[in-house]
Amino acid sequence: MTRQEHDPSIGLMSPETIEGIAIHSPLPLPWPLPISLAVSGLYQTPGFPLMEVTEGSGVAEAFGPQPIPGSIPTLRPKPFPIPIFPVKKEELRLDVDGRYPLMIASGVVPLTGMQKVDWIAKLSASKPYQYTGKIWYKDPVATLFTYTEVLIDVTPNIIPSLRKAAVTFTGGGLPDRVRIFKMQSPYFHNVEFEYDHTAGITPQVTVATCAHTNHPPTLPSETLSIETVYRRAGFDATNTGAAGVVPLTIAGQNPDPRWSDQEMHDAMQVYWSRFANKAQWSMWTFFADQHEFGYNLGGIMFDDIGANERQGCAVFYNSFIKDAPVGDSNPVAWAERMKYWTAVHEMGHCFNLAHSWQKSLPLSWIPLANEPEAYSFMNYPYKVTGGQAAFFGNFEYRFSDAELLFMRHAPARFAEPGAAAWFDHHGFQEAKINPEPKLRLDIRLNRTKPQFQFMEPIVAELKLKNVSTEPQLIDETTLTTLERVTIVMKKDGKTTRLYVPYARHCLQPKVKVLMPGESLYESVFLSAGRNGFDLAEPGYYLLQAALQLEDEEVISAPITLRVAPPLNYEAEYLAQDFFSHDVGRVLAFDGSRVLTRANDTLREIVAKLGDQMVVRHARVALAKPLVRGCKVLTLSDGVQTVLRPACQLNAKIQMITAEFDKSRSELTTALASNPNLAAETFGHIDFKYYIDRFTDALIERGERKDAVQLQDNLYQTLSVRKVADKVLMDIKARRDSYQEKKVA
């Protein structure tokens, strides 16, 4: 089918020409039209100012000529202040007719500039075009949006864009709230697909549904495209039209027809015309000969790599999906159907759909039952009772209702490719939070105003406090390893990002008794990690941390921080080099002797950005590796394109000597000039750590006076900043030990 045939602006459409819109009454249609028009689809508010609700009737005057059936409250535009954030459109997804209607409404309500709530209600029709139902799902669960029921009055119109829905939210102890929505599309989301393949492979992107004799007797005989299947699932699915051939040598010099996940990920980045490191309703499907796993892997959603997962999948034609069971009456049609089925199945994984028998596994978005006998694209045909013959004898080329519910109505970030990580929120599991927690987790910033200069590295402090009246046993390394700690960051208007540090420490657990009121502390360098610079762009960010213990989760209160815009053009210009993986690593690990390009960038920042905060961090990163001599692995054969053992490459471990004088000057400037500012930008924990390492080095060189002076300054600075007495005592003890120490 062509795109024109699906254009909702056509208005009156027959069931043969539209997926997602159907007409209630049987054809042929009489004239005039005593029919009920399908009203399912996506609706939005027009972005009007907030409405004040008063009791009464009649709503039409404010929203055009179409009367809303039934009596609903009158709306009057309310005078509103100039919003800090732009007024965002509210969404409604109405799912009451068309293909596979679920009798569900869902929506998104923007609450403030950074918060929104997703809701879902189960509906029943109270009269034509009027639906009522209870709201059974909200995300987040705890929200000021406490409404419990909805009443939806729809104004049908032969022209889809003139269809309207008035939604009245009631219950929850709040005054009734009415919103008027206009239809945007008969589909719930837009999505686009792109198919690439290797030479010699012809992607099976359509199927003749009755080409094989084994099919449900009532199955319509048609040629079905992958896009059509997804349109019937509620997506306005299109093809980018940018299909192409991926050469076998993409991943290296080895023209092996078998593909690894990493190679396919590389190919996706190069050949997918829509590739971007962001969530988008778009995905890449790759058709190839074989996976490196071999013949027994028919397809895979390979993209559980990197920050934006679920953007790509692959189907392998030299695998078991090409071979019909022995004795099958039409092995060619069987293989074509299986190849087509596999493509739709793998693309289903890109929408975060699990297999039919995995629905009840942890992390599902709502509690779900397994569907091991489902005749769905997400089941394995040979897993159902009666095997693949029974499966295809009942298979209607569709997803199950539970899968449709997820794709159409779950919060978009759970299903949108590149948003939630694979299998995360294939459902959403509520955290097991103890109503009387023994421990409290805080994520905090050692500064009065949570504002950071542009490019200023962001170091937060994690604090885990025993808030019970009993001593608690806790692994002392809990906050250091971050193994059980999850930190999420969300920029205003963007999707949530998971903080993934460059390295995780593997430490032997050390049980500590945490007395009532006692705390553990750790600093976390949050600016950059394996996801890149998560906190780079100017704007507001919401941060939250969670600690997974054996029997409960401890979740911090969210904090907000702001990254200010660049102070000058120079900063903006240097940012292009600064926000790189190498610079991120150098800052995270406090310097490098080998990442020379990153060091050059940091030198330029020191030279050009004067007293901006980032300069202090750059000085520490440049100076700290110079304090001591260090070992460096050198590969004499230059840049390596193929991974080989170092011993085969004439590798040598070289000792590089310390450059203490150079280091001393930089560290003194970064740490000792205006120490209060230094404590603020490095955070108390890191500030003390840097001073301790620096003064230890001074003592080793016999420079006791300077070391003592720096520790005195540290004590003075942190006591003014009201740091815990235990820390101040530790500083004093170190300072006194320097006094007593015999120096070389």
Place this chain on the structure above:
Amino acid sequence: MPLLHVALQEGFSNDAVIIQVDDREVFNQSGIRTRNQIGLAKYFALNFPDGTRKITISVPSRQCSKTVTIDIRDPIYLGVSLTNDNRILHEISPGPFGYL
């Protein structure tokens, strides 16, 4: 000597798995995790002389184990899965398992 193909399939989440054949340890690995998109965590094959073998699968991290007896004369495929309530399920097949 025929091959016993072992596939650790569903339900593994950073678990340690020990497999013994006739009381001899042939596999001991921690960090076994199912890739849910294909329903497979680990696959390996072992050679044995013809005969009936007692195979014990233990998952200490879930405090469960199971012993199955398999007559190995031709290549044979053993699929092992863990349930949510920490039970071990197994499936024996004369042909390989397919994954999608």
